Amino acid sequence: MEGHNNIVLIGMPGVGKSTVGVILAKVLGYQFVDADLVIQEQEGKLLCEIIEEVGTDGFIEVENRVNAGIEAEHTIIATGGSVVYGKEAMEHLRDIGTVVYLEVPYEILEKRLADIKGRGVVLRDGQTLHDLYLERTPLYEKYAHVRVSEENLNVEQTVEKLIEKLQFLNNNKQKYE
Numbered sequence: 001m002e003g004h005n006n007i008v009l010i011g012m013p014g015v016g017k018s019t020v021g022v023i024l025a026k027v028l029g030y031q032f033v034d035a036d037l038v039i040q041e042q043e044g045k046l047l048c049e050i051i052e053e054v055g056t057d058g059f060i061e062v063e064n065r066v067n068a069g070i071e072a073e074h075t076i077i078a079t080g081g082s083v084v085y086g087k088e089a090m091e092h093l094r095d096i097g098t099v100v101y102l103e104v105p106y107e108i109l110e111k112r113l114a115d116i117k118g119r120g121v122v123l124r125d126g127q128t129l130h131d132l133y134l135e136r137t138p139l140y141e142k143y144a145h146v147r148v149s150e151e152n153l154n155v156e157q158t159v160e161k162l163i164e165k166l167q168f169l170n171n172n173k174q175k176y177e
């Protein structure tokens with residue numbers, strides 16, 4: 001990650017990667033990139049159109065390819081929740097930045113995602129949100145350099161907690177590299 005200085009947010013859909021990411025970028029004076037928008041721009045289609053055309057597995061391939069090619073410096077990168085299925089994407093993102101897993105208890109997530117289908121989450125037939133949560137949690141944990149829980153925190157408090165955690169990491173860099 002040396003020299004690139006990016007911060008990469010991963011976690012379940014609705015956890016706040018996009019919302020928190022853009023505020024974090026403003027507070028830290030970083031650039032902001034939402035990987036979902038990069039996919040839409042590069043493919044010339046909406047995420048839901050890609051999923052409709054090539055299915056969930058096809059979307060995961062596209063997402064993997066696009067994220068594996070992201071070039072950024074001094075940037076907060078908000079990924080899409082399914083990026084952790086892409087090995088090349090995650091290895092690249094870990095190379096160019098500090099990967100932060102934003103965690104939220106399942107019960108809170110369920111409330112936030114009441115309209116889950118409308119958000120275009122990569123859910124296979126018959127799979128529930130809870131199945132998805134259980135399937136992905138170990139992947140988020142595996143690829144994260146650091147975890148930040150937003151239990152009982154609002155957006156602003158989450159941003160503050162992230163900054164504190166990142167400053168702590170920065171101050172103790174040698175210990176983590």
Ligand SMILES: Nc1ncnc2c1ncn2[C@@H]1O[C@H](COP(=O)(O)OP(=O)(O)O)[C@@H](O)[C@H]1O
Pocket residue numbers: 011012013014015016017018019020078112150153154155158
């Ligand atoms: N503590 C919190 N941190 C982040 N988002 C929160 C929090 N509490 C509530 N929210 C809400 O949850 C939603 C997160 O959506 P979004 O940023 O699109 O998530 P993601 O990009 O991870 O899918 C927003 O509507 C945001 O206002």
Ligand SMILES: O=C(O)C1=C[C@@H](OP(=O)(O)O)[C@@H](O)[C@H](O)C1
Pocket residue numbers: 011012013014017018036047079080081082119120121122123
């Ligand atoms: O987790 C998922 O399956 C997805 C999350 C979305 O991004 P957010 O995590 O920003 O909602 C988007 O990439 C796509 O619709 C699939």
Ligand SMILES: [Mg+2]
Pocket residue numbers: 017018019036078079080
């Ligand atoms: Mg998002």
